[in-house]
Amino acid sequence: MSRPSTRTAPAPRSAPHVRPAALRRRLFRLVDRAADLDDVRADVEANHDNNRWWPITIADPRMRMLAAGWSTRVSYNMISTYARVIADADARSFDTLTGMADDELTGLVTPLGLPEARITYLRSLDEFLNGYTAAGVDPQAMPANAFIAAFAAKVRQASYKVAQCAALYARGYHCGIIPVDSGMVAHLAPVLGLPLPSGPIAHEHMRRVLQDAVAARAADYRDLIAAKQHAVTLPDGVAPTWWVHLVLIYFKRRYLNRPHPDVCQRRPVCTTVIGCGHQARRP
Structure with a gap:
């Protein structure tokens, strides 16, 4: 790798x-x-x-990046449904989610729509972060510009706007x-x-x-x-x-x-x- x-x-x-x-x-x-x-x-x-889309109750930065990505293409009138799905996902933990089969994940994310794209995002996010772990690099310590550029380029179903949201939420509301x-x-x-x-x-x-x-x-x-x-x-x-x-x-x-x-x-x-x-x- x-x-x-x-x-x-x-x-x-x-x-x-x-x-x-x-x-x-x-x-x-x-x-x-x-x-x-x-x-x-x-x-x-x-x-x-305490943002309703990206709540402070989520502690794991990986889960925060997932929540930021899964919030895309969810209309404002679906915020309660989104919050329920994210709470269910967070209760399982990020590591548990990545170990679940696609059909199990489909049942979890279907209320948000685009289940295949959301599962692809989860799998790709996990692979992306594992690459930093294997290299002994803390992505949270990277300059934000470099991290956002890498995220947008390498995480499937992401983009600059998703990468920005993921970086902000993982690093905290007041990271700049x-x-x-x-x-x-x-x-x-x-x-x-x-x-x-x-x-x-x-x-x-x-x-x-x-x-x-x-x-x-x-x-x-x-x-x-x-x-x-x-x-x-x-x-x-x-x-x-x-x-x-x-x-x-x-x-x-x-x-x-x-x-x-x-x-x-x-x-x-x-x-x-x-x-x-x-x-x-x-x-």
Whole structure:
């Protein structure tokens, strides 16, 4: 078995015409406005300290990576079904799951749909992690960029967005990773005026841009949480990337997946986002 690489992966090719300072301002204004919305606030507060999709009750990092992968293509109205399946899986343990026959696993994951793909993900994840064990490498200690790149390349039924989620959940909410889903690429990036490369690499490019923007203004975002009086627990000394991720993901889900009539269509030129007056003047 070949030794897993621990080298830092090169940064994805940048999309043209990205000005970091302008993007940082736009992102901060968007988060500032979105965090004021009552429905977004409720979602963030309900999921920040103990996320309903990726709960803190799961201790094994391998099981966390599995849960992150199995959460894909599960609709929001199936969260109770998903939570039940993950709880059942965690009760068995990761090692028990990998020793189960495919027909047993099918019975477990069928409520989530795509059982063959989910079983393939489990088997491939196990093989991927065993490669690091055999090489004496702790994947948790690898640079996040290198681990995400390797995960996306080698774990079947994974991708950059799955790799990002798996890395974040395994390392903890406040590890500095901002996972990017397809809706963020399709709907949030245009709102921010962020051009992206085409293809799956867009998720990785956007992740790095968002993370750099939050890290550059970490103190401002911490002050923003205090000013908004969000009921969340944030460890000392960390950039609030998890909080920003939740604000963005729930704003996207509630206001951008199906374009909300109050969201200004002149973004990013208009910085008000919602309630700017442009909407009232539309014919």
